[in-house]
Amino acid sequence: MDTTVLVIGGGATGAGTARDLAMRGVDVALVERGDFAGGTSGRSHGLLHSGARYVPGDREGAEECIAENRVLKRIAPHCVSDTGGLFVQVSGDDPEFFEEKRAACEELGIGTEELSAEQAREEVPDLADDVERALRVPDAVIHPTRLTVANAADAREHGATLLPNTEVRDLLVEDGTVRGAVVDDGSGERELRAEHVVNATGAWAGELAAMAGVEMEMAPSSGVMVAVEYDGLDTVLNRARPAADGDIVVPHDEQVVLGTTSVDVDDPDEFERDDREIDRMFEECGAMLSGLDPDRIDRVYWGVRPLYSADRERHAGRQISRGFYLLDHDERDGVSGFSSIVGGKLTTYRAMAEATADHVAERVGREGECSTAEEPLVGHDAPGRIDELVAEFEANNPADSDVIGSP
Template sequence: MASTPHIAVIGGGSTGVGIARDLAMRGLDVTLVEQGNLTHGTTGRMHGLLHSGGRYAVSDQASATECIEENRVLRDIASHCVEMTGGMFVKRPEDSEEYFQEKLQGCKECGIPADVVSGAEARQMEPHLAKDVEKAITVPDGAIDPFRLVVANAASAQEHGARIETHSKVTDLLVEDDEVVGLEVEHASGPGKRVHGTEGGTEEIRADYVVNATGAWAGRIGDMADLDIAVRPSKGVMTIMNIRQVDTVINRCRPKGDADIVVPHETTAILGTTDEEVEDPEDYPEEQWEVDLMIETLSELIPMLEEARTIRSFWGVRPLYEPPDVGSEDPTDITRDFFLLDHDERDDLPGMTSIVGGKFTTYRMMGEQISDHVCGKFGIDAECRTADEPLPGSEDFSVLRDYMDEFGLRSPIGRRSVERLGSRADEVLKTEGPNPTVCECEGVTRAEIQDAISQSGSDLNAVRIRTRASMGNCQGGICTHRMASELHGEYDEGIVREAWDELLQERWKGQRHALWGEQLSQAALNYALHATTQNRDNDPAGGDPVDFAAFDSGVDHTDDSGTADVAADGGKPDGD
């Protein structure tokens, strides 16, 4: 064994990057591999709630206590990813008073700041709450951007020497002498995929220890070494509204149930969710009733949702796990706690640990415990620093300057850019050339797009999750070709075209569940812009050759146009 252990982490979600950052900061060599983009799995498909712990204050007080602790940590180390909106548990007349009191008591027992407000007070805070909401408990819920958080963790891990490989799928676990000694990965290559980094082909990554942090996909990794890891994936729908109907996280104060939360997130509000066990985390039905249920049930709390415009819906798969002997029938009964499965202790196969279950809000704490466990294997006594050191973007950002003037941005765009970038604003926005807006809905400028491209290569979906470009009301109708053009120059036209096609298809996927009313009209407009104006549906590049000579070549206007008079003075093409 080398003097510094090399740890291979599988999975580029919040758990994987949290572990990678923690281990790298403790001085270990780390390689993280992810089959898709960062956040490709469940992390990229959650409602963006930074839990106060209130949701678990009755049913699972251990989790609730962890949540409030980590809630405070993340506000500190990830301030540029967090919006402290505050939250409320609201009670309607038909909801149980007994449960309301249990919730209040539970919050107090777990150290979650909680106060009761009257219905009128709640409506003062959130004017669109239903008139018959009786009262509410306020808690410190917040909104958190999972993409930004994961990217910042990965960046920090890289700064500490970790190697991060996205679009690299594990095809096998290397097992020698009854011990896991590494991975075999297939690096995606070619058009549409991350082009920089290791490109194409298979690689054997030998490691002193392997951490399987693949969530709902953990069973698939386990199968490669004949390990039985029975994750019970459970799907949940999230429906995105075009505006923020509320600025506070609104929870329904009743025991577990579908469609009981609205999270304000950036320019949108996200309605959630359902809880249905599925067989395959990559192939499950996305059903109309789930979307309808969100709108109808949550309209009881916020009546205007009934008529509001939704821009898309998406589904995520919770990587739920419970020890085989528990046997819960209903996925909502399965604990949200996480489990560390040391395959040496559990299956007599040393060299690997799997982490399953758990919650996004406590990703850092999970990372710390796994890292402690891994360090223990190697007798390393190194302190965890992830709770104290701010993530890149959240470092020492106490003075908000007037970035609008400084970077020549219109005020709302400048403000939003700086909110997203945090302390990286200087580094990203100080560019040589002009910095026009690429995505108008979300106020994303060229400098941010270029910064994202420098991190993620030619994958426009990776650019999207880093910047929010194409994630607003028009869902990419106006800006997808602009994003593609930003790639061009760095990448060849063919690579750009495939990345563009992938982005168009991805944007379409989630909109399909919002196709009525304004959003159907928007979709029809997007279709017209892309198919009619751009003829992207019949792009001759890559298609059948066109017989150009068979088409109209125009009429000659040389007689009626002016004579040529070439100006002698050149003048520089690119500036004054």
């Protein structure tokens, strides 16, 4: 046996799972075909949700977000910019929606404060003229490459083996049990044997599961983000209306990231990237913030949400639940030694990892409590250390490349 647990997929979820297991003393290897965070994590919007976006519709999702928002501000201050956020009501938006959101936030303990248009403009002078009022919420900005690398490096400090730039080409299945994987790091294929294999490949989870003969239907959905040079926005902006295209602006140091859309796609690698989605970001985000200039675009990127098909069955369109699913393929498909973790959000990656590690630790007969909500991530107390780690792993992803700099 090469390792006790093989985690496949070095996004936030897989890196978080490897960290959690390693901290419990489990021997673990983490395999990623590209760079850490090179999948959806490093192509996301980078909003550390407070949960306010999900109420009044999804109370459970909101509760999960506010809990993890507080944990991540504590354990990963070097990966978070604690900017706060505003939900802005624009002329024509239903004022009742604003009231319902505020009431639901209060009920869940998500702190809010109502600002008049004038008060909001004192904080954000470039707010669009049509903004009527705003609700302050504890949203923040999270830098996914830093976060994912911090989790991977922390796993390594606890004994995990990290294998970036290593693709899983096949799974080893013997007598109905997954026994490891065939991997290739560019120097040829080799076998990596494990007692248990975790599929944390996000939008690609269906393809990986098929290597074990398991059918798992994903419902990936793409979204565009546009990073524009912009000075003077220090808080996240959300539109106070039911979730729609172009209703979030995320501030970076000297840029803002506009997003996003939601388009169902068949293949997470090959899908149409329509320039009209970019124009739409300027139209919609421009209703909240003035001065966004298409001539000052720094980069445009698309990401693919790792939604599981049960999401699509339960919810239609934009109201889709983005909760997560832990699939035990022994119970579900009669294939033992194999589990998948899909869905969720960057904000809730740690909770997803905890649920996965609880399940896997039990399967491999390990006791030990999760401590990832209490123990800060590596680099939290050493300025610059996290960017050295990002450079060491040559991780460079569009979600935060302007902030962390090119390695």
